[in-house]
Amino acid sequence: MKVADFVEKYAVERKHTDSVKWDGMKAGFGSNDLLPMWVADTEFKAPEAVMYALKKRIEHGAYGYSLTPDSYYEAYFKWQQERYGTELHKEWIRFGAGVVQSISALVNVLTLQDDAIMVLQPVYHPFMHVIEDNERKLIVSNLKDNNGHYEMDFEDIRNKIQTEHVKLLINCSPHNPVGRVWTAAELEKLFEICREEKVLVISDEIHHDLIVGDNKFVSAIAIKDGFYRDNIVMLDAASKTFNLAALQNSHVVIANPQIRERYDEYVKKLCLPSGNLIGKVAAEAAYRDGADWLDGMLGLIKYNFNYLKSQFAENVPEVKVTELEGTYLAWVDMRKMVSADKLHHLIQHEARLAVDYGEIFGTAGEGFIRLNLATTPENVEKAVNAIVKALKN
Ligand SMILES: Cc1ncc(COP(=O)(O)O)c(C=O)c1O
DSSP: OOHHHOOOOOOHHHHOTTHHHHHHHHHHHSOOOSEESSSOSSSSSOOOOHHHHHHHHHHHHHSSOOOOOOHHHHHHHHHHHHHHOOOOGGEEEEEEEEHHHEEEEHHHHHOOOOOOEEEEEEEOHHHHHHHHHHEEEEEEOOEEEEEEEEOOOOOHHHHHHHHHHEEEEESSSOOOTOOOOOHHHHHHHHHHHHHHHTEEEEETTTTTTBBBBOOOOOGGHHHHHHTTGGEEEEOOOOOOOTTOGOOOOOOEEEHHHHHHHHHHHEEEETTTTOHHHHHHHHHHHHHHHHHHHHHHHHHHHHHHHHHHHHHHEEEEEEEOOOOOOSSSSSEEEEETTHHHHHHIIIIIIOOOOOOOOGGGGGGGGGEEEEEEEEEEHHHOOOOOHHHHHHHOO
16 A cells, blocks of 8 residues: 555544543643654554444443453464464463553562563663562663664673573563564574573563564564573564554463463452453454555555655754664664753754653663654654754754
């Protein structure tokens, strides 16, 4: 589907619809009168098949306690198998009301108070909050920024695991915000270190459908034919891909039966939610019939990214745009153009944008901004032009 056709068919006004991105800016930015390029959701309607399935289910009228039908597992497993070669089994699957909620539960299941947990920064900020809010010790290994290409620092990872007695690693794959789609070789190296050092892994794969570069996505539980999967809990959802975040349905994939048992006990003790009827109806329909829509979405992300990259290169080449392999989040290095103390003023008060500032992802993110490209080309054009103009002034 052409980009213009996708936009025409699916773009939708979200302002004044109680959206966090548009109507919730005031809380974080002091004004709702900015162009929002923050929050990782999109300005697009879900696939028609999702809306149709939801309508049908809503019209039934009764929304009592519900099971997860076999058809759900079939659609989800087929999607994973055919697109990524990931093999799943029903007994491995648990449902959550969101990936972050499940990370928090798993931190409690897999570690004790004061245990050390590692993240690779800059990284999605709730990883750090969950670790610290649960009174665990945050251990950071910074990714190496190799001229805009981020790589894991395996030596640093192993050293810190040993010296800090790390028990758990939370990995983001594909990586928000640096946009890497880790190769199988990189992941294998990481998981081998974790296996040797007896470190468990949570693999947050919520962005796994949003692949826009050449690297193929490989799930942590499929690396080396599943060799590491007993050491790993994988988390994913249809929510990021298909813009379903508020329907609160996500997967916790636990191949290791002992970990599963401990997880189930914890969920029982806290009476944690196990997904949502409406969220499951939407996700099943998306997995079954959402592939063409997703192709349209990926085309749009590539288009928006190429525009952003070429405009900065042409007008302010000192602004460095990190190559986008996956996610719809552009990671933009402003350090050569603006000092850290002036960046917020420039973006918010001169360019009039709401963005995610790099430092929320860790100190390695200082001087960067993260821009959400899952919006119309018109909004990307406005945002980029506003930044270029503010910089030139
Ligand atoms: C890496 C990552 N994990 C989790 C989430 C949020 O997932 P949920 O809304 O299911 O908690 C996001 C949202 O941006 C994300 O980028």
